[in-house]
Amino acid sequence: MTIWMPELRGRSGPKYQAIVDAIADAVAQGDLTPGTKLPPQRNLAYDLGVTLGTVTRAYQELERSGMARGEVGRGTFITAPAGRVERTAAPTPSLSENIDALRSSVDMVPSPYNSLYGTDFMGSEGLELASNYPLTQGVGALTQRAVERINHEAVWDAVSRYQAHNGLRPHLEAGAQWLSGLGVESKPSDILIAPGGQAATQIALMALAQPGDLIVAEALSWPGITVTAAPLGLRVEGLAMDEDGLIPDAFEQACRDRAPRLLYLLPTLQNPTTSIMPETRRRQIAEIARKYGVFIIEDDVYGFLLGQVPTPVHCLAPDITVYVTSLSKAVSPGLRVGYLIVPHGRMASFVGALRSSTLMASPITVEIASEMIRGGEADEMMDMQRREVESRQQELMRRLGHLNPRTHPRSLHAWMPVPAGFTGPEFRTRLLERGVSVTPGKAFVMDDRHRPDHPHVRICLGAEHDRQRLDRALAIIAEVATANSAQPTTYI
Known part of the structure; x- marks a missing residue:
């Protein structure tokens, strides 16, 4: 070269x-x-x-x-x-x-996650399967339609000012409508609007924890929790999990021995494993948390994909659970709108955390998002994603089913064991040489004590909007996977 x-x-x-x-x-x-x-x-x-x-x-x-x-x-x-x-x-x-x-x-926007996810270098073809982006086909037309309905001077005047407390009443009511569609009933007065899901998680950490506190999570989890917790002086520790998610006994042992302040949990279409925690286990986790005085942050950014959602942990323990979701995955990444359902009596500390971090979510953005909820455009985007994700999952299994990826028909990503004959870095490097990026499994490891026995990669199906490019990337993965038939070595 x-x-x-x-x-x-x-x-x-x-x-x-x-x-x-x-x-x-x-x-x-x-x-x-x-x-x-x-x-x-x-x-x-x-x-x-x-x-x-x-x-x-x-x-x-x-x-x-x-x-x-x-x-x-x-x-x-x-x-x-x-x-x-x-x-x-x-x-x-x-x-x-x-x-x-x-x-x-857009792809050139710097990201603090590039080095974490291992996506600093891309091959010349640049087939992006590392970033867990949603599908946004048609969102421009739907957004324009919603904006045209609210394109009045009085509306823009109202949302161009600093907002008091946790937001405008119509915005909170739209948030309650959205949450109801996800199976979570809430009063508008219990909702806080944040500029995106990650900001919502940061606000919850700031409101409920102090520097030096311990946050526990599933052994494999969203890497952003460590990125978000570290500047706040919070420690993050991973706990053992199985095919159903966090193991209750491991959680209770940690509660007895190390007194965590918070549990960060992804119980529905877990990132990266795609597991869905059964309701029985959700109840066990909630009971343990209440017994030991541990708050739960329930991250439900992927639950919208299922349609029929399992009972959220928040519904089982609303007094100790902060429910977090956002429109960034469900509707559009450009709508940096996250919703928190705050435990009763704690809104003041959450509003204080919002004010001291991002001050407020952009009222203009929230107005557009709220109108898309009221007018049905948000539901249209959600329905489109469900249909398209199912189709892409079928293509994934057609190309890579023989490699035994762990996935779900409605998941934006899959968790695939590295094929025989490769270490994790070797497999990712070979894919990068062919122009395909995937997320290395080590990015999701919260605690070295609970590393998987075998290396994995996460494959994301939404970043490549063009189906031909996605199919080409999956075909390359299949080709590279068959290039070596020896047994794998150690996990890295």
Whole structure:
């Protein structure tokens, strides 16, 4: 692979055209010859400090002019010999081109989870199965429809001010309507609106725990809980789990021996294992928590996918359980709206935590979200995701069923054992070399004492909205998995 890098200093015009011009000059000077592979788009964007959309447009222009060609799974290669490059004037980008560039640049937004999930490097094809993104097909039209109904000066005036306490009454009522659809009945006065699910979890930690307190969770759980807890001075410890989730005896032992302040729990479509905790066990967990004075944060961001949801832990123990969900997974990641149902008598501490962290959820965003709930657009998005997830799960099992992934027909992700012959890092590296990113299992390990006996990876089905790209990624995983038939070694 070439180590050539375009020099953009001193070049005028749009950045994408500066990249095209730099490559054209290098071809004309003989620095880049036919057959030379250009840097992967993501790598080049990072090195130049531009968006992925800028590099994508530059490479498209190179292909249009005949200067380069792109090959799926391999990359982009110079084709035109020196002296035969056609130079073109940079046109003014149209509105549609600007929108396309905006869409394609989203992948370049830095994330604190990149190193945690092991997605810093992507192959040239960039098939994204590491991030647990929801499906958003059609959300633009539905959002526009909702906004048109509330597009009045009086509405925007009302939501353009600082909000008192835990939000506007109509927003809380819409939140109660949404929660009711998830099987959770709540008074608007018991609801707090946060700017997303992660912020909601942070608020719960701030309201209920003090620096030095212990938070317990399932041995494999959402990595964000450690990222969120650490700046607050909170310790996180994993507890033993089985195919049904957290083991009650392990939880009770921890309560007796280490006096945790909080239990963070993902009982429905657990991340990463996709397990659904039976109601009997939910009752056991709730009883143990009440016995030892432990609060529960019930994270239910995936429960909407099921339709018929198991009884939430909150409904079994509302006095000690903080129920957390959000619209980011169910409707749109752009709607940073999370809902907390706060135990009775503790709203003041939660409002204080909200005020001292993010001050408030954006009232403008919450108004749009509330109108989508009232008008049915949120339900339409939820129904679309359920149908599409089922279809994608069928494709997953068709391609990878022989590799025994643990999953659920309504899950956005699957938990797959690393195939025989690979360590965890080896398998992920081979996939990255083919342009496919998956999440390494070690990202979800809360406590080294409870590492799985065998390495796993999480495969996410929502980030690649194009079905052909998803199918291609799953096919590559199947191909790589069959490349080695020896037995696996240790878990890393």
